[in-house]
Amino acid sequence: MGQTRSTHTHTHTHTLIHYSRGVFNQAELGGLYKRFRALDRGRKGYLSGEEFLLIPELSINPLAQRIVRMFEAVNFKEFVRLLSAFSIRAERDNRLAFMFAVYDVDGDGLIGREDMALMLRQLAGSSLSEEDLGDIVTKAFQEAGPSALARGGLDFEDFQAALADVDLDPMAVEVPREW
C-alpha cells in the first residue's frame, strides 16, 4: 500500500472511540483504518458485503452472512461499531444487544417465529425441511417460557435471560493489533 493522506482529525478519532464504546484505542483505530482502506477496492469510502467478508476472522463467523445482509455497504464508522461489538472486550450487554439486532430480522423489537425461521433457513439452507423447521421454532418458544409465547417473541430481556449461562467468548471475533 502507498502512503495516503490520513483523514483522521483529532475530533474524529474521539467520535470513533465513542462509537466503538471504548473498545478500541486510538492506535487500534489507526490500524483498523488502514485495514478498511486496504479492503475498500476503488476507494469508494465503504465496503461491499463481499469486501467485508474478506476479513478472515469474520468470514468464519456464523453471524457474518446475516450481518452482510443488514449492511449492504459498511462505512468506516459502521465498520468500527461492528468490530467492537464482536470484540471479547465489549461489555456483555452490548454484545447481546448487537446479537439481538442481528436475530431480529424484521426489526420489530421481538425475536419472533418468522425471525427464527429466517435465521435457521440461512444457517441450515435447504438441508432442513419445513416440518423440522417448525419443530425447532416451537421448541425454542416453549423453552423461552409463557411470557415470550404470549408476546409472540422474545424481547431483549427474554433474550438476556435465555443466554444468561452462555459464554459469549467463542462467538467473539478479536481484531488483531497488527494487521
Ligand SMILES: [Ca+2]
Ligand atoms: Ca422480529
